[in-house]
Amino acid sequence: MIYFMVPRKIQWVILLAASCFFYLCSGVKIIFFLLFSTATTFLAALMLGRLSADQKLKMNQLSSDEKKLVNELFKKKKRLVVVAALLLNFGLLFILKYYGFVAESLQAALSMVTDSFSIPQIGILLPLGISFYIFQSTGYVIDVYRGKYEPDKNPFKFALFVWFFPQIVQGPIGRHDKLAHQLYSPHRFDADKMKYGLQLILWGYFKKLVIADRAAVVVNQIFGNYTDYSGAIIFFGVFMYSIQIYCDFSGGIDIARGIAQGSGIELAENFRRPYFATSLSDFWRRWHITLGSWMRDYLFYPISLSKPFVKLGRKARKRFPGRTGKILPTSIATFIVFFVIGLWHGGNWKYVFFGLYNGVIITFSLIYEPTYQRICDRLHINRESKSWYAFRILRTLAIVTVGRYFTRGNDLVTALLMIKRTILYFGTGSMTAATISTFGLSNSDWAVLIVSVMVMIAAGVLEERGGNVRVELEKRKPILQIAVIVIAIIVLTAFGIFREGYIASEFIYRQF
Amino acid sequence: MDKILQILSELRPDVDFTKVDNLVEDEVIDSFDLVALVGELCDAFDVEIGVEDLVPENFNSVQSIWNLIQVIQEGR
Numbered sequence: 196m197i198y199f200m201v202p203r204k205i206q207w208v209i210l211l212a213a214s215c216f217f218y219l220c221s222g223v224k225i226i227f228f229l230l231f232s233t234a235t236t237f238l239a240a241l242m243l244g245r246l247s248a249d250q251k252l253k254m255n256q257l258s259s260d261e262k263k264l265v266n267e268l269f270k271k272k273k274r275l276v277v278v279a280a281l282l283l284n285f286g287l288l289f290i291l292k293y294y295g296f297v298a299e300s301l302q303a304a305l306s307m308v309t310d311s312f313s314i315p316q317i318g319i320l321l322p323l324g325i326s327f328y329i330f331q332s333t334g335y336v337i338d339v340y341r342g343k344y345e346p347d348k349n350p351f352k353f354a355l356f357v358w359f360f361p362q363i364v365q366g367p368i369g370r371h372d373k374l375a376h377q378l379y380s381p382h383r384f385d386a387d388k389m390k391y392g393l394q395l396i397l398w399g400y401f402k403k404l405v406i407a408d409r410a411a412v413v414v415n416q417i418f419g420n421y422t423d424y425s426g427a428i429i430f431f432g433v434f435m436y437s438i439q440i441y442c443d444f445s446g447g448i449d450i451a452r453g454i455a456q457g458s459g460i461e462l463a464e465n466f467r468r469p470y471f472a473t474s475l476s477d478f479w480r481r482w483h484i485t486l487g488s489w490m491r492d493y494l495f496y497p498i499s500l501s502k503p504f505v506k507l508g509r510k511a512r513k514r515f516p517g518r519t520g521k522i523l524p525t526s527i528a529t530f531i532v533f534f535v536i537g538l539w540h541g542g543n544w545k546y547v548f549f550g551l552y553n554g555v556i557i558t559f560s561l562i563y564e565p566t567y568q569r570i571c572d573r574l575h576i577n578r579e580s581k582s583w584y585a586f587r588i589l590r591t592l593a594i595v596t597v598g599r600y601f602t603r604g605n606d607l608v609t610a611l612l613m614i615k616r617t618i619l620y621f622g623t624g625s626m627t628a629a630t631i632s633t634f635g636l637s638n639s640d641w642a643v644l645i646v647s648v649m650v651m652i653a654a655g656v657l658e659e660r661g662g663n664v665r666v667e668l669e670k671r672k673p674i675l676q677i678a679v680i681v682i683a684i685i686v687l688t689a690f691g692i693f694r695e696g697y698i699a700s701e702f703i704y705r706q707f
Numbered sequence: 708m709d710k711i712l713q714i715l716s717e718l719r720p721d722v723d724f725t726k727v728d729n730l731v732e733d734e735v736i737d738s739f740d741l742v743a744l745v746g747e748l749c750d751a752f753d754v755e756i757g758v759e760d761l762v763p764e765n766f767n768s769v770q771s772i773w774n775l776i777q778v779i780q781e782g783r
Binding site for chain 1: 718734737738739742743745746747749750756757758759761762
């Protein structure tokens with residue numbers, strides 16, 4: 196409300212102050228890392244902007260032969276600046292997020308040779324949202340380097356772009372050309388936007404507090420005591436985790452987007468009904484969209500279009516005429532990207548495996564797509580039929596769920612043991628009332644959980660068919676619209692926030 | 708233009724590229740197709756397409772791809 200009461204020219208200052216306050220509340224010490232990333236990327240972009248301006252000036256005074264030389268010189272200088280900014284930021288991320296993992300792995304390897312050498316460990320807690328703001332600010336530097344837009348001249352406005360409080364905990368990872376101007380420009384109070392924002396916040400809290408935190412009880416029980424359960428129940432536990440992680444992460448993003456929307460700011464979309472995906476690559480276009488598009492623009496494209504890959508592509512097309520030659524370099528680049536996506540989640544072998552698991556499946560589906568099509572033709576499968584569509588959704592959901600063994604399992608060995616148990620002891624115990632009672636949810640909790648998931652699926656089906664829950668709601672009488680909001684608040688207070696024995700867990704993705 | 712149409716049709720035989728535009732924004736072609744397309748275009752037109760050129764505006768239609776190649780061939 197203060198945001199709309201102050202003069203419009205300084206509205207962005209209020210947002211910056213609120214963002215500072217939010218971040219300071221989570222710890223004074225860790226603000227150093229945020230300042231470091233903001234300062235280095237701001238200065239790097241400024242230097243890139245100056246170099247580009249100098250380059251243009253010089254170009255006007257030169258002959259065409261000299262132009263090529265000067266162009267090369269400026270290109271080198273700009274590359275040096277962008278590489279320095281990336282090294283500083285990703286170096287910091289590496290030290291904070293991966294040093295322990297690398298040191299531990301190296302120590303384990305060294306211990307096979309000698310016991311006399313020990314790699315020192317550092318004990319720093321991972322600062323809140325560091326992966327998200329480093330990705331956001333480095334994306335900005337790369338865009339300026341590529342000449343996509345001019346650098347920000349005002350360090351405080353740029354700080355707001357990096358620090359904007361709704362997005363700092365778990366994204367979405369914003370792009371400067373889409374987000375910055377919204378943050379800096381004045382906004383009038385808009386009752387509709389406030390209403391939409393409120394609806395989105397309530398929907399986010401519904402997913403987080405009513406669904407995710409309930410599913411978490413079952414997930415924690417099964418993952419914590421997986422040796423007590425049959426394979427089918429372990430798989431059920433992993434499936435419940437698929438529900439939990441989606442509702443937790445997308446719920447948090449809905450809350451962030453809702454808060455921003457109330458102030459007239461549109462944050463990037465991060466989910467598009469991922470569990471309706473018909474293939475794993477389709478899933479990754481719908482799940483954590485802003486990370487996926489970051490990886491695509493700043494890793495996949497540069498790798499695929501790098502000189503070694505272009506050469507490899509030419510050779511592959513000559514050596515393997517047809518499809519294989521065309522997609523071989525793309526497949527290798529895809530594999531690298533998924534390896535990095537796996538690592539992005541944290542320094543742990545289970546995440547490396549998770550990345551490789553996704554990379555292998557997507558690469559194989561790319562390479563063998565014509566074979567799959569031939570198999571479908573031989574089996575006379577109508578690929579336009581609804582049953583085939585449903586089968587593809589369920590198949591993708593199963594593939595995604597298997598990947599969750601790695602991300603939720605305590606470590607790689609536990610994840611592999613759980614997979615082994617799922618396969619070898621799949622039918623050794625049935626889902627009896629006694630088994631279900633061990634999961635830790637009462638009958639009424641199950642009822643709330645099942646109904647809530649069904650409500651979420653119904654909304655998903657409507658949106659998959661091109662509909663929109665908000666638009667549908669908008670068509671109803673105002674009294675009904677208010678009633679829906681009131682009911683949502685009642686549902687949240689009755690089954691979410693104030694429920695006895697529950698603590699609103701922290702968002703899972705904030706640890707990444 | 709015909710050459711571009713031929714490359715696109717070989718890449719995605721299921722799409723009639725004479726009738727569609729907004730190829731990237733409507734996700735008619737994805738990032739895998741785009742990289743494969745760039746490789747083919749570089750070979751066919753002897754041009755270097757950089758990562759900074761990979762924006763939807765340059766690949767949304769056959770015409771926009773043609774415009775990009777012309778700009779690169781003319782030395783930008």
